[in-house]
Amino acid sequence: MNRPDRLGTSHGELARPVAPTPTVSSVAFADMELPAEVLRTLAECGVREPFPIQAATLPNALAGRDVLGRGRTGSGKTLAFGLPLLARTAGRRAEPKQPLALILVPTRELAQQVTEALAPYADALRLRMATVVGGMSIGRQAAALRDGAEVVVATPGRLHDLIERRACRLGRVRITVLDEADQMCDMGFLPQVTEVLDQVHHDGQRMLFSATLDRDVDQLVRRYLHDPVVHSVDPSAGAVTTMDHHVLVVHGPDRYAVTTEIAARDGRVLLFLDTKHAVDQLTRHLRASGVHAAALHSGKSQPQRTRTLAQFKNGQLTVLVATNVAARGLHVDDLDLVVNVDPPTDPKDYLHRAGRTARAGESGSVVTLVLPGQRREMTRLMAGAGIEPTITKVRSGEAELSRITGAKAPSGIPLDGEPAALRPKNTNAPFRGLGTSKSASRGTGGKSRKASEARKLAEARKAARVRRGD
Numbered sequence: 001m002n003r004p005d006r007l008g009t010s011h012g013e014l015a016r017p018v019a020p021t022p023t024v025s026s027v028a029f030a031d032m033e034l035p036a037e038v039l040r041t042l043a044e045c046g047v048r049e050p051f052p053i054q055a056a057t058l059p060n061a062l063a064g065r066d067v068l069g070r071g072r073t074g075s076g077k078t079l080a081f082g083l084p085l086l087a088r089t090a091g092r093r094a095e096p097k098q099p100l101a102l103i104l105v106p107t108r109e110l111a112q113q114v115t116e117a118l119a120p121y122a123d124a125l126r127l128r129m130a131t132v133v134g135g136m137s138i139g140r141q142a143a144a145l146r147d148g149a150e151v152v153v154a155t156p157g158r159l160h161d162l163i164e165r166r167a168c169r170l171g172r173v174r175i176t177v178l179d180e181a182d183q184m185c186d187m188g189f190l191p192q193v194t195e196v197l198d199q200v201h202h203d204g205q206r207m208l209f210s211a212t213l214d215r216d217v218d219q220l221v222r223r224y225l226h227d228p229v230v231h232s233v234d235p236s237a238g239a240v241t242t243m244d245h246h247v248l249v250v251h252g253p254d255r256y257a258v259t260t261e262i263a264a265r266d267g268r269v270l271l272f273l274d275t276k277h278a279v280d281q282l283t284r285h286l287r288a289s290g291v292h293a294a295a296l297h298s299g300k301s302q303p304q305r306t307r308t309l310a311q312f313k314n315g316q317l318t319v320l321v322a323t324n325v326a327a328r329g330l331h332v333d334d335l336d337l338v339v340n341v342d343p344p345t346d347p348k349d350y351l352h353r354a355g356r357t358a359r360a361g362e363s364g365s366v367v368t369l370v371l372p373g374q375r376r377e378m379t380r381l382m383a384g385a386g387i388e389p390t391i392t393k394v395r396s397g398e399a400e401l402s403r404i405t406g407a408k409a410p411s412g413i414p415l416d417g418e419p420a421a422l423r424p425k426n427t428n429a430p431f432r433g434l435g436t437s438k439s440a441s442r443g444t445g446g447k448s449r450k451a452s453e454a455r456k457l458a459e460a461r462k463a464a465r466v467r468r469g470d
Contacts, residue, residue: 027055027059034058034062041121053075054083065227070209075233088205096148097168098169098170098171099149100150100175103153104156104159108135112133132145133154133155156193157192163199172201173200175204176196176200177208178207181210197220197224208225243357245365245368245389246365246404247390249393250395258396269338270322271319272323272341274323275323276298286319288416289411290412292316293318294308294311296321296323337366343381
């Protein structure tokens with residue numbers, strides 16, 4: 001349902017009165033003021049009817065209005081802001097280092113995904129695009145800006161660096177989009193985002209889009225958007241009717257085996273953990289167990305991250321083990337299972353992780369593993385996200401685990417030449433860090449040193465007794 005007048009107030013979301021706009025019932029791309037080249041490219045790409053978020057926001061965005069839009073992940077937000085941005089920029093030419101339109105996103109993966117999604121339409125309109133992200137050659141990015149790019153898709157940190165180097169000037173930018181605006185606020189980008197918005201043309205158009213728009217972005221809305229049209233379309237990610245939610249209560253020592261059997265299922269699965277170390281360790285274990293898994297986190301180089309995502313999307317990899325770097329913007333067709341191996345820390349994190357499945361009307365399941373002592377906390381968190389999950393106690397090897405997740409025993413044939421190490425029984429220790437936190441390692445090392453020192457002391461005392469003739 002389209003609610004153009006104000007955003008809902010549940011879960012701390014914005015509630016700002018705005019000028020009423022007509023409710024969009026049924027509208028086609030051909031009914032909108034889109035260039036013929038864009039309409040032709042939409043048809044060539046098989047995009048026939050607009051999604052609700054597109055139908056709701058495109059008329060206002062094409063008219064140059066500021067837009068504040070919420071649509072669940074996979075709902076088509078990229079074209080909702082991308083098509084009007086391109087259409088309104090068409091026919092203009094950027095001077096060196098001075099782009100005309102800017103799309104800010106929080107992660108490298110999302111930047112690349114947005115660029116790929118908009119590239120056919122930009123090409124049709126003869127607009128040049130540049131992607132500006134960390135982990136890639138800043139010299140090449142500066143050269144692309146120097147050659148002239150009408151549209152820049154950027155992460156805040158790298159754009160800040162290029163501005164500092166005087167390789168980019170934003171004074172001619174008349175259309176600015178913030179995608180996943182709330183995450184940029186969460187990630188500490190707010191000073192860099194405000195710096196950018198202070199530099200773009202003061203009379204320009206601004207559009208903020210996200211799956212969850214809450215009070216974190218209120219500061220940006222009040223300061224930078226002028227009489228915005230607000231659209232809240234579709235339920236939040238966790239409320240999608242084609243998405244099933246399960247909380248699996250597992251015994252601590254069995255948690256590793258449960259995770260491994262889920263990973264060995266037929267079909268792809270995305271596993272979320274909290275730390276880079278945990279991601280790497282679980283990935284090694286899965287590959288040693290015969291599971292085609294790879295790791296994705298901020299410690300990987302951008303070429304590694306790009307290659308891993310491509311292999312996961314084309315099916316070479318069946319398991320992606322990731323930190324929250326994959327919780328936003330990642331789109332994979334037919335991904336029907338997301339597993340929170342480490343439970344998320346708040347409702348917003350849960351909704352964005354969950355949003356990697358059941359995209360664009362498809363179905364999917366979200367599974368969260370919890371220890372018995374975590375069950376109450378997880379129930380509160382999911383209630384905050386507006387979700388009532390199915391709660392089930394499971395053990396590895398059980399039919400119920402297979403029924404819910406498709407879990408099965410792994411082949412056990414190592415992919416990299418080394419067999420999987422036996423997982424030690426760790427009672428009910430948290431899964432975060434996979435039992436190898438710094439404090440734990442220090443503890444283990446301390447015990448070893450104490451044992452060694454005790455042996456040496458005993459040997460010295462024995463030698464002394466021998467010398468005394470005791």
